[in-house]
Amino acid sequence: MKIEVKHNRICAGAFLVCMALIIVYLSGIFLSQRVEEQLYPSAGLSETKMLSDYYPDLKGSPVDTEVYIFRGKKPGASMLVLGNTHPTEPSAIVSTTIVLENAMVEEGTLYVIPRVNKSAMSHTDPQDATPLGIHIDTPNGQRYFRVGSRMTNPVHQWPDPDIYYHNAGQLLTGKETRNVDRTYPGRTDGNLTEKICYGIVELIKAEKIDMTIDTHEGPPEYPTIDVMIAHQNAMELAGTTALNLSLEDVEIRVDASPVNLHGFSHRELGDHTDTMAVLVETVNPVMGRLAGKKSEELMLEGRDKFYQYASENSDRLYTEYTAEGKPLNLRVARHVETIMQLAASYNEMDTGKRLEITGVPTYAEIMENGMGQYLGGK
Structure with missing residues (x-):
């Protein structure tokens, strides 16, 4: 009997030690999600501000974020590029970087x-x-590069309402109250996510931003992929850009932002700013x-036999999905080229202002050399 009790104690002790080791390991992973990766802005960086410089209520909050500013030798047009609106979308993260x-x-x-919603990254x-x-x-x-959530961390914003009532009267499921791209233009008396959006609107107004580009990804069965969704005041810009992209072998569709679909950057930023x-x-x-x-492999290589089968045997996908898949390198190349072509297309418009950006790799260069060649480090 004593032998059996001693054996049970040994087993229980071993179990507790194993559980303690697992907890320590998982705690390390948990805490690592709160450590920001180092970014290496180019030598062209003029100034770094915080979003709270434009909306002070964000100061000291878990969503206050860096705004990197590159000023040319000559005044001209301005562009704002947004990344990590949804930290589940790595091509937006890497292309913005x-x-x-x-x-x-x-x-x-x-x-x-580059980190629109820092909370969602955690x-x-x-x-x-x-x-x-x-x-x-x-x-x-x-x-x-971390992959986070589409939503603000519930540790920072809780609880979700049953229904999210948007400013414009639109009703959404409650969890969308933590989704940056459903809560524009934000409000000062709103929740933390709405305050992120309000801060971005204040930045755009203060700096008189001419173009705002919000980068995203979507699943193959989602209708708005490989597309630019443009506010009505940006349709000429997007149309010219799509034509110029086709000359670089990048095919992209242009969709008009639905007038009655509220909360999205392409709708609200165009409605509430210039x-x-x-x-x-x-x-x-x-x-x-x-x-x-x-897996990480799928996220990087983009090859998936189930999507390939669906592409070959049905018309339910909104993209052709071959054995080559949709690698991250391709997706990043598309985003970077689109951002640069939007700037170039603006210069073709009769605005009296120009935006000249150099140093950023082209679609062809990223496809040939790989995205890693254009990421800094020490």
């Missing part, structure tokens, strides 16, 4: 917010089984419901 780390502005001003979507991040090889070593608002989407199989294992 490439612009930040390579841009040199000769004329006009470029503003880059956790993941439950039960989606997405990888915590991706690793990209660069000439200066391996870079790590900026030309454009949202740009690529395709990401990890975000889809047909995908196999949602």
Whole structure:
């Protein structure tokens, strides 16, 4: 009997030690999601501000974020590029970083917010089984980019209402109250996510931003992929850009922002400021419901046999999905080229202002050399 009791104590002790080790390991992963990765702005950086400089209520909050400013030698037009609106969308994360780390502005001003929703970067979507991040090889070593959630962390904003009542009277499911791209133009008496949006609106007004580009990804079965969604005041800009992109072998569709679909950047920023608002989407199989294992490999390589089968045997996808898949390198190349072509297309318009950006790699260069070649580091 004593032997059996002693054996049970040993088993219980071993179990507790194993549980303690697991807790320590998982705690390390949990805490790592709150450590910001290093960014390496190009030598063209003029100034770094915080979003709270434009809306002081954000100061000291978990969503206050950096605004990187590149001023040219000559005054001119201005562009704001938004990344990490949804930290589940890695091509938006990486493409915005490439612009930040390579841009040199000769004329006009470029503003880059690579971490629009910092809170959403600090956790993941439950039960989606997405990888915590991706690793990209660069000439200066391996870079790590976290993959977060579409929504503000509930630790920072809770509880969700049953129904989210948008400013314009539109009704959405309650969790969308934590989605930056459903809560524009924001409000001062709103929740934390709405205050992010309000801060961006205040920035656009204060700096008189001419163009605002919001970068995103969507699943292959989603109708708005490989598309620019443009406010009516940006349709000429988007149309010219689509034509110029086709000359670079980048096919992209232009959709008009629905007038009665509220909360989105492409609608509200154009309605509430003078900026030309454009949202740009690529395709990401990890975000889809047909995908196999949602691994880092799938996020990077984009090859998925289930989407390939669906593409070959039905017309339910909004993109052709071949054995080559939709690799991150391709998606990043599309985003970076689209951002640059939007700037170039603005220069073709009769506005009296120009935005000249150099140093950013082209679609062809990223496809040939790989995105890692254009990511900085030490």
